[in-house]
């Protein structure tokens with residue numbers, strides 16, 4: 463777009479550190495990680511704390527149709543039919559919240575590079591393990607988001623063409639996460655400058671302030687979205703769906719099960735991303751988006767799309783209003799030393815005009 467002024471350009475903000483960061487060993491071998499700390503492939507999984515596993519299993523497995531890979535008295539490991547590994551862990555806990563959000567990296571060397579990066583940046587980190595993931599590097603980003611990175615992961619044959627095993631709405635694969643933060647612009651710059659994320663779309667007001675941004679590693683519209691608001695909190699966790707009808711079917715299934723209060727917003731079509739969507743709330747209030755039909759961003763000359771804050775087509779192309787809860791409610795994030803990350807209000811105040 464001609465009016466795109468690159469406020470979020472990967473090179474801007476790297477003042478004094480324009481020299482690409484070198485990775486030990488085969489710097490540049492994969493070509494795409496450029497000056498980033500590591501070669502992040504895509505969003506990999508989320509770990510949610512939930513208070514009632516049976517209720518969650520009913521919602522995620524019986525109604526939505528996620529598939530159980532592993533199950534214990536304290537945890538469920540779920541995947542969509544295209545996922546070759548688990549992508550959502552539900553872990554029993556006294557209070558709901560988010561333990562961490564994890565990205566896949568290419569190799570163990572990327573994990574080591576991230577350790578060096580964390581030390582350089584002064585970020586707290588530690589090694590953890592998870593089922594199927596023997597080396598999970600857990601760190602807290604500078605914006606207090608609990609993130610993790612892994613390379614090695616046990617793979618399972620996909621269920622995509624085992625149609626006789628598809629159930630419910632048929633969630634297909636993990637797509638993206640959305641973090642609500644009072645530091646959208648700074649956080650977006652950091653993920654772009656330090657971790658090699660690329661900008662797809664962003665929302666700006668007349669004063670040039672950034673209210674939201676969509677950034678990606680995988681070539682879709684986003685692996686990570688940043689949304690202005692009190693935070694940091696997880697705004698939502700999204701699964702790709704096979705088509706728009708499967709999203710409507712999810713709504714029909716929830717209504718048939720007398721669970722229609724779980725439908726928070728939509729279905730509809732986003733202006734941002736062009737995706738067809740619905741937002742649901744799970745039994746603990748975690749927000750899940752079912753999402754389909756966005757576009758690819760792999761062309762090297764792709765130019766980010768700018769939206770004005772008060773353009774009603776941005777959130778729902780059809781102009782439908784968005785419920786207030788969607789702007790105000792989100793899931794707490796676990797602090798590195800335990801407990802919840804403290805919340806900070808954003809200096810950017812006010813809701814868009816198109817709110818119910």
Ligand SMILES: [Fe+2]
Pocket residue numbers: 638639640687698700751753
């Ligand atoms: Fe989303």
